[in-house]
Each structure stands twice: as C-alpha cells, then as structure tokens.
Amino acid sequence: MTGRGRTAYAGRGGLLGRWWRQAWEALRPWDPLRSIKAALAALVLVSVLITTGLVFLAIHSATGLRVITIFSIIASLLITQIVADNLTAPLREMTAVARAMAGGDYSRRVTRTRRDEVGELAETFNRMAADLAAADRHRKELVANVSHELRTPIAALRAVLENVVDGVSAADPETMRLALQQTERLGKLVSQLLDLSRLDSGAVRLDAKRFEVWPYLSAVLKTASLGMGSGGSRSRARADVPLHLDVSPPGLVAYADGERLHQVVANLVDNAVKHSPPGGRVTVRARAGAAPGSLELDVLDEGPGIPEADRIRVFERFHRGSQPGGDGGTGLGLAIARWAVDLHGGRIQVAESPRGCRIHVTLPGSGTATP
Numbered sequence: 109m110t111g112r113g114r115t116a117y118a119g120r121g122g123l124l125g126r127w128w129r130q131a132w133e134a135l136r137p138w139d140p141l142r143s144i145k146a147a148l149a150a151l152v153l154v155s156v157l158i159t160t161g162l163v164f165l166a167i168h169s170a171t172g173l174r175v176i177t178i179f180s181i182i183a184s185l186l187i188t189q190i191v192a193d194n195l196t197a198p199l200r201e202m203t204a205v206a207r208a209m210a211g212g213d214y215s216r217r218v219t220r221t222r223r224d225e226v227g228e229l230a231e232t233f234n235r236m237a238a239d240l241a242a243a244d245r246h247r248k249e250l251v252a253n254v255s256h257e258l259r260t261p262i263a264a265l266r267a268v269l270e271n272v273v274d275g276v277s278a279a280d281p282e283t284m285r286l287a288l289q290q291t292e293r294l295g296k297l298v299s300q301l302l303d304l305s306r307l308d309s310g311a312v313r314l315d316a317k318r319f320e321v322w323p324y325l326s327a328v329l330k331t332a333s334l335g336m337g338s339g340g341s342r343s344r345a346r347a348d349v350p351l352h353l354d355v356s357p358p359g360l361v362a363y364a365d366g367e368r369l370h371q372v373v374a375n376l377v378d379n380a381v382k383h384s385p386p387g388g389r390v391t392v393r394a395r396a397g398a399a400p401g402s403l404e405l406d407v408l409d410e411g412p413g414i415p416e417a418d419r420i421r422v423f424e425r426f427h428r429g430s431q432p433g434g435d436g437g438t439g440l441g442l443a444i445a446r447w448a449v450d451l452h453g454g455r456i457q458v459a460e461s462p463r464g465c466r467i468h469v470t471l472p473g474s475g476t477a478t479p
Contacts, residue, residue, distance in 0.1 A: 155184040214241035265290040321360040354393040363401030363474040368448040375441035376407040383411035401473030410464040419458040
C-alpha cells in the first residue's frame with residue numbers, strides 16, 4: 109500500500125472511529141453495561157457470534173471458508189479496536205489532565221462519558237482536581253493576605269522609629285506607645301497564624317475534661333477585661349464596655365478542652381468588645397445542652413450587628429465584613445474560634461438577635477460529664 113493509500117485508509121478509519129464513538133454516546137442512556145468486565149464479555153460474545161454467522165454463511169453458500177475466516181478476523185479486530193479505544197479514551201484524557209496539573213494548571217477536567225469503573229475513576233479524578241485547585245487558590249490567598257497583614261504593622265512601626273531616629277519626633281511616651289501598639293498588633297497576628305497552622309496541620313489534640321462553667325468563664329472574662337488576648341498578647345482593653353456573665357444553673361458542669369474553649373470565648377469577647385459602642389455591654393451566656401456535658405454558649409454585644417450577606421463568610425480567615433470603617437483587626441479571631449469549635453465536633457454560627465450581634469456556640473459534651 110502506498111503512502112497516499114495508507115493516509116486515506118487511516119483517515120477513513122479515524123472517521124469511522126469518531127462516528128462509532130458518537131453513535132455509542134448517543135446510545136449511552138440505554139447502555140446496560142456498567143462494568144469493564146461486562147464490556148469485555150460482550151466483546152467476546154459479539155466476536156463469537158460474528159464468526160459463527162460467517163461460518164454458517166460459508167456452509168450454505170459458495171463462499172470459501174478461507175475467505176470467511178479472513179473476514180471474521182478483520183471484523184473481530186475492528187470491533188476490538190473500537191471497544192478498546194472507547195475504554196482507554198478516559199485514561200488518556202486523565203493522563204493529559206494530570207500532566208497539566210503537574211504544570212500548575214488546575215482548571216482542566218476529565219469528561220465523564222462512561223458509567224463503569226473508568227467513569228467512576230474519572231469522577232473521583234475530577235473531585236481530586238477540584239480539591240487541589242481549591243487548596244492552591246487558598247494557598248495563594250493566604251500568602252497574599254499574610255503578606256499584607258504583616259506589611260501594615262511593620263511599615264507603621266518603621267515609620268515611627270524612623271521619625272525618632274531622624275529627630276522628627278521625640279521618643280516621648282506617646283510615640284513609644286504608638287510603636288508598642290504596632291508591635292502588639294504584629295505579635296497578635298503571628299500568634300494567630302501559629303494557632304491556625306497548628307489547627308490545620310492536626311497538631312492540636314483535645315484534652316477534654318469536666319469543669320465548672322461559672323468559675324471558668326469568670327476567669328476568662330477577667331483576663332479579657334485586663335486586655336490579654338487568647339495568644340498571650342496584650343491589647344488595650346476598653347473600660348467603657350462592661351462584661352457580664354450569665355450562667356444557669358450556677359453549678360453548671362460541662363465537658364470540653366479548657367485551652368481550646370478559652371480561645372473560642374476570648375476571641376468572641378474580643379470581637380464583641382471591638383464592635384460595641386461606648387457604654388455598650390457584652391454578655392456571655394451559658395446554658396446546659398441536651399446531651400450530658402454539652403454546653404450552649406452565647407456571646408452578645410450591642411453593636412451594629414453582622415449584615416445578612418456577611419454571616420456565611422464571617423468565620424473565614426481574613427474576612428472583615430462589608431461594613432465601612434474597619435476596626436484594625438486581622439480577621440483571624442473568628443476563624444480560630446470556628447476551628448476550635450470544629451475540633452470539639454460542635455457548631456458555631458451567627459444567631460438572630462433583636463439588637464447587636466449574637467454568636468451561638470454548641471459543644472456536644474460527653475456522656476461521662478456529670479456533676
């Protein structure tokens with residue numbers, strides 16, 4: 109066969125294969141075969157039937173058995189090639205997509221055209237690609253956000269110190285107070301990032317114990333009123349926002365990790381104090397849950413509240429809401445609170461409140477947590 113003949117034959121073969129695949133996909137909703145084993149069994153059965161039919165045709169006609177054998181081999185090879193191409197097409201597509209992902213392109217997906225094991229593999233591959241794309245996007249956003257958050261207090265601190273060194277401003281208590289404020293902000297950010305890193309990596313393990321709720325929360329609020337953050341960093345406390353504790357019954361006992369719960373309450377109280385107006389009150393209310401040792405916790409403030417559009421994303425890291433005039437926070441406190449609650453298997457959400465904002469926390473407790 110000449111080169112032109114081989115090219116024409118290959119073109120006709122490719123066109124026939126594409127036509128067969130299109131017809132196969134058109135019949136896909138009525139395809140009863142849902143496994144590769146069944147498809148291969150059907151292939152063998154069709155080949156046997158074709159060969160048997162051609163043999164009967166040779167017996168009852170003048171056609172030679174040798175010619176019939178050649179035709180049966182050609183027909184079997186053609187059907188095998190078409191079926192094999194249909195079976196391996198998703199695998200070749202997955203190989204191409206995997207190479208693209210290795211090069212950093214996570215946007216490509218595998219077209220699922222089969223309902224057998226290869227189709228299930230393609231669906232699982234697409235889910236993995238989507239997870240990797242989300243992780244890569246989250247990594248880029250985290251690096252950008254962390255860079256921005258670190259740059260802001262560092263630039264402010266550098267400006268203050270440069271003014272002192274250049275003699276523009278004196279090293280008086282007010283100037284040093286500004287420098288200390290930016291240093292504390294930087295330390296708080298680093299502490300929060302370390303907390304999130306430990307939570308993400310699974311390095312944090314729960315050490316849940318029984319404890320009395322009233323003295324525990326009283327100590328947490330006392331620490332918050334002194335301006336000590338959950339990570340040990342000191343922030344300026346607001347004397348014009350009183351803290352109120354409401355525990356019922358007074359002898360309530362719960363079951364949780366004290367250190368992780370301290371992170372939750374301290375961050376929620378810190379966020380509530382920041383958004384409270386002068387003279388507004390922040391209330392921490394604790395009640396017993398339905399299960400033994402479970403705890404229903406509410407942190408309420410009298411601030412402007414959280415808009416409906418922000419309630420879903422308010423616990424995402426670096427999210428500061430859509431309200432104008434930020435508070436200078438990092439947007440990590442509520443994210444840490446959510447992760448700590450998730451470690452307990454609990455739930456945290458923005459609840460309805462007639463005034464201000466109410467964050468509701470539910471901790472599942474344990475059946476052994478009895479007074």
